[in-house]
Amino acid sequence: xxxxxxxxxxxxxxxxxxxxxxxxxxxxxxxxxxxxxxxxxxxxxxxxxxxxxxxxxxxxxxxxxxxxxxxxxxxxxxxxxxxxxxxxxxxxxxxxxxxxxxxxxxxxxxxxxxxxxxxxxxxxxxxxxxxxxxxxxxxxxxxxxxxxxxxxxxxxxxxxxxxxxxxxxxxxxxxxxxxxxxxxxxxxxxxxxxxxxxxxxxxxxxxxxxxxxxxxxxxxxxxxxxxxxxxxxxxxxxxxxxxxxxxxxxxxxxxxxxxxxxxxxxxxxxxxxxxxxxxxxxxxxxxxxxxxxxxxxxxxxxxxxxxxxxxxxxxxxxxxxxxxxxxxxxxxxxxxxxxxxxxxxxxxxxxxxxxxxxxxxxxxxxxxxxxxxxxxxxxxxxxxxxxxxxxxxxxxxxxxxxxxxxxxxxxxxxxxxxxxxxxxxxxxxxxxxxxxxxxxxxxxxxxxxxxx
Amino acid sequence: xxxxxxxxxxxxxxxxxxxxxxxxxxxxxxxxxxxxxxxxxxxxxxxxxxxxxxxxxxxxxxxxxxxxxxxxxxxxxxxxxxxxxxxxxxxxxxxxxxxxxxxxxxxxxxxxxxxxxxxxxxxxxxxxxxxxxxxxxxxxxxxxxxxxxxxxxxxxxxxxxxxxxxxxxxxxxxxxxxxxxxxxxxxxxxxxxxxxxxxxxxxxxxxxxxxxxxxxxxxxxxxxxxxxxxxxxxxxxxxxxxxxxxxxxxxxxxxxxxxxxxxxxxxxxxxxxxxxxxxxxxxxxxxxxxxxxxxxxxxxxxxxxxxxxxxxxxxxxxxxxxxxxxxxxxxxxxxxxxxxxxxxxxxxxxxxxxxxxxxxxxxxxxxxxxxxxxxxxxxxxxxxxxxxxxxxxxxxxxxxxxxxxxxxxxxxxxxxxxxxxxxxxxxxxxxxxxxxxxxxxxxxxxxxxxxx
Numbered sequence: 001x002x003x004x005x006x007x008x009x010x011x012x013x014x015x016x017x018x019x020x021x022x023x024x025x026x027x028x029x030x031x032x033x034x035x036x037x038x039x040x041x042x043x044x045x046x047x048x049x050x051x052x053x054x055x056x057x058x059x060x061x062x063x064x065x066x067x068x069x070x071x072x073x074x075x076x077x078x079x080x081x082x083x084x085x086x087x088x089x090x091x092x093x094x095x096x097x098x099x100x101x102x103x104x105x106x107x108x109x110x111x112x113x114x115x116x117x118x119x120x121x122x123x124x125x126x127x128x129x130x131x132x133x134x135x136x137x138x139x140x141x142x143x144x145x146x147x148x149x150x151x152x153x154x155x156x157x158x159x160x161x162x163x164x165x166x167x168x169x170x171x172x173x174x175x176x177x178x179x180x181x182x183x184x185x186x187x188x189x190x191x192x193x194x195x196x197x198x199x200x201x202x203x204x205x206x207x208x209x210x211x212x213x214x215x216x217x218x219x220x221x222x223x224x225x226x227x228x229x230x231x232x233x234x235x236x237x238x239x240x241x242x243x244x245x246x247x248x249x250x251x252x253x254x255x256x257x258x259x260x261x262x263x264x265x266x267x268x269x270x271x272x273x274x275x276x277x278x279x280x281x282x283x284x285x286x287x288x289x290x291x292x293x294x295x296x297x298x299x300x301x302x303x304x305x306x307x308x309x310x311x312x313x314x315x316x317x318x319x320x321x322x323x324x325x326x327x328x329x330x331x332x333x334x335x336x337x338x339x340x341x342x343x344x345x346x347x348x349x350x351x352x353x354x355x356x357x358x359x360x361x362x363x364x365x366x367x368x369x370x371x372x373x374x375x376x377x378x379x380x381x382x383x384x385x386x387x388x389x390x391x392x393x394x395x396x397x398x399x400x401x402x403x404x405x406x407x408x409x410x411x412x413x414x415x416x417x418x419x420x421x422x423x424x425x426x427x428x429x430x431x432x433x434x435x436x437x438x439x440x441x442x443x444x445x446x447x448x449x450x451x452x
Numbered sequence: 453x454x455x456x457x458x459x460x461x462x463x464x465x466x467x468x469x470x471x472x473x474x475x476x477x478x479x480x481x482x483x484x485x486x487x488x489x490x491x492x493x494x495x496x497x498x499x500x501x502x503x504x505x506x507x508x509x510x511x512x513x514x515x516x517x518x519x520x521x522x523x524x525x526x527x528x529x530x531x532x533x534x535x536x537x538x539x540x541x542x543x544x545x546x547x548x549x550x551x552x553x554x555x556x557x558x559x560x561x562x563x564x565x566x567x568x569x570x571x572x573x574x575x576x577x578x579x580x581x582x583x584x585x586x587x588x589x590x591x592x593x594x595x596x597x598x599x600x601x602x603x604x605x606x607x608x609x610x611x612x613x614x615x616x617x618x619x620x621x622x623x624x625x626x627x628x629x630x631x632x633x634x635x636x637x638x639x640x641x642x643x644x645x646x647x648x649x650x651x652x653x654x655x656x657x658x659x660x661x662x663x664x665x666x667x668x669x670x671x672x673x674x675x676x677x678x679x680x681x682x683x684x685x686x687x688x689x690x691x692x693x694x695x696x697x698x699x700x701x702x703x704x705x706x707x708x709x710x711x712x713x714x715x716x717x718x719x720x721x722x723x724x725x726x727x728x729x730x731x732x733x734x735x736x737x738x739x740x741x742x743x744x745x746x747x748x749x750x751x752x753x754x755x756x757x758x759x760x761x762x763x764x765x766x767x768x769x770x771x772x773x774x775x776x777x778x779x780x781x782x783x784x785x786x787x788x789x790x791x792x793x794x795x796x797x798x799x800x801x802x803x804x805x806x807x808x809x810x811x812x813x814x815x816x817x818x819x820x821x822x823x824x825x826x827x828x829x830x831x832x833x834x835x836x837x838x839x840x841x842x843x844x845x846x847x848x849x850x851x852x853x854x855x856x857x858x859x860x861x862x863x864x865x866x867x868x869x870x871x872x873x874x875x876x877x878x879x880x881x882x883x884x885x886x887x888x889x890x891x892x893x894x895x896x897x898x899x900x901x902x903x904x
């Protein structure tokens with residue numbers, strides 16, 4: 001039997017991150033200062049980000065070297081395995097060859113440490129003593145807590161209220177790594193106090209609180225787990241390793257599938273391949289899977305909008321459901337964001353990436369089939385990708401073609417078993433985005449230049 | 453910098469298990485039929501075990517081939533990584549080189565699938581349709597549920613009542629893999645009904661229930677997650693891989709440390725090394741770490757005793773705290789067993805393995821230090837091994853010697869964060885085994901031949 005799992009030695013950890021910016025067609029749309037409406041420059045960002053990350057955010061270089069201390073920390077879990085899903089293929093009776101890149105082997109159980117580590121490193125290098133951040137289900141907050149513990153930084157996390165109440169174990173995980181965790185909205189910030197009427201909180205509110213803390217304390221910076229260029233940049237270790245592992249398997253993808261919340265998992269897996277597509281070296285199709293309850297790419301407006309609820313961040317060009325939109329509490333907490341990374345949005349806008357939205361129950365149905373064949377219980381976020389993979393595998397079967405499918409299994413579901421419980425008991429809901437939500441989203445857009 | 457992580461390709465998955473039985477000095481003490489007091493033969497075991505496993509249990513062959521379908525399933529997570537704990541070494545300022553073999557990358561998060569898979573396979577080969585078992589914290593039950601899903605077997609799990617109430621996520625995990633889970637003691641069995649006065653349950657009671665179900669249903673067999681020879685045999689893939697990985701690191705252990713509950717993690721890691729020790733090829737020291745609340749090896753009596761509470765199993769020669777002993781509810785659920793594997797007990801009795809008992813808080817203190825340096829949050833069971841490793845590292849420092857320490861990190865703590873929460877809040881208890889417990893243990897021993 002051929003291999004099931006393609007493993008690489010530590011020397012195969014990438015030495016550079018792939019920066020897709022210079023390959024994108026046209027000039028990138030800049031973020032805007034919300035006060036002046038003018039392009040935001042480094043000065044708009046220095047109160048909350050170190051210069052090392054700001055330079056990565058706007059770099060014109062196609063490759064950016066990974067600092068040695070970051071590569072050394074990556075050794076704790078990288079390279080991650082690439083699997084051939086032989087048992088799933090057999091269960092589906094499909095001619096498709098299905099591969100998945102598994103990021104759940106990291107200490108925090110997802111792809112998030114890939115960027116948490118370089119962010120903590122650059123801040124420590126800049127003499128910063130503390131990082132503040134937000135977290136929803138806890139994947140990002142626990143990853144940053146882990147990264148801060150490696151570089152001797154304090155870590156303060158504002159955790160979305162509903163998740164804080166429902167997921168005490170993720171909070172304990174952050175505390176075990178030494179972080180301080182607050183329930184958001186808190187009474188520790190102006191932003192939190194202004195949102196006391198929304199006691200369950202939202203990612204947008206928690207971002208406002210964390211940004212405010214960082215802006216007021218010169219020893220503290222802010223760290224974001226997705227959306228920004230430098231975050232997607234750091235995640236490109238995923239796609240680079242996948243290219244090397246697919247070569248071991250003598251395979252090349254016809255289609256690549258990833259789930260999209262803020263876009264860092266999707267960008268990290270696809271950008272090293274998309275660079276080849278943009279340069280005419282391959283003709284891969286790309287599928288972005290998102291929740292029907294928060295259908296940013298499939299139903300959002302392409303416009304400038306805030307990254308947070310209160311309106312403290314620069315305006316970013318992206319598909320958005322409106323910065324005031326509070327998505328229904330689907331279990332894929334990492335996909336509950338009103339916007340998406342500008343770089344991913346631009347690729348969707350350009351027609352290079354196809355977006356699809358799925359309802360909650362159909363994603364869990366796919367996840368359970370995956371767990372019972374491949375063994376790994378997926379997080380609810382990549383369950384959306386698995387749903388799309390089942391469609392692609394069926395399409396290959398209908399066409400009678402041996403297509404190669406690659407998808408990102410960006411985290412395990414060890415902290416999401418209450419959701420599986422609800423699915424198996426038949427009590428899981430299928431919330432959808434409504435016309436009323438749509439009208440509210442449009443009304444809430446800030447005044448800013450229109451986007452074509 | 454030298455390597456942090458030593459990874460092997462799939463071709464390095466062992467092709468044989470290491471059977472230590474023929475190397476042990478003297479004739480092995482047989483299990484006894486509890487009714488006749490005579491050595492238990494295959495006929496005593498066929499009602500609940502398939503012949504394939506019974507033959508492994510008593511095999512005189514030093515190596516037993518791993519069937520191809522088992523090796524194929526092992527590919528889902530094996531070989532597991534071996535790490536050099538460089539960050540922990542630096543934090544301890546020790547000249548010792550510390551290595552750990554990490555089994556938490558398996559789908560169920562521990563070493564247990566190493567034996568669950570071959571047990572499910574042998575039963576499926578024998579035409580069995582269902583397996584019954586017990587589980588405490590859920591590591592074993594979830595591993596067997598996973599293995600049954602791979603080979604198309606039904607799986608029925610009796611889960612210790614207190615864990616069933618406290619750890620709903622482990623139950624959900626088993627159900628996600630398709631298993632049926634009952635709270636034990638249940639009213640489904642005579643054994644369960646007879647123990648209704650102990651509503652929190654115990655491993656011994658749950659074993660009685662699962663054995664009873666298997667004994668009454670010809671299509672159902674029983675599966676045990678530790679203690680028996682064939683279970684320890686299956687776990688020797690751990691130690692064999694570790695030998696190959698230490699060779700990559702140009703290292704050989706001076707001391708090997710593992711936690712002991714039933715003995716399968718400890719045996720799996722050490723037996724491939726102990727064979728060399730018994731043959732005069734090395735002089736490794738071996739340290740078995742157990743809880744002070746259930747100090748089987750350090751304070752138990754060496755005697756024949758039942759494996760379960762009700763007295764359905766053969767009598768086994770082992771250190772025991774008495775089959776009626778219900779250990780206090782320490783969080784290391786996998787170490788809460790009144791006995792230990794006869795093979796491990798024999799090695800302790802012979803002076804080849806040194807046993808040490810630790811209190812709960814000192815093990816969590818060690819685990820938090822490990823999490824904040826190495827990144828991985830350990831399960832409470834291997835936290836006992838880490839405590840012993842800290843002692844060994846300090847001893848090396850005092851002696852000024854560059855000793856090499858290997859230990860087994862047999863599982864992650866993702867399902868044990870409530871325990872970390874209690875430790876960090878200062879509310880974790882330190883139960884200890886009392887003189888009264890000791891007297892009760894001695895009184896409860898069944899009449900059987902005395903052991904030297």
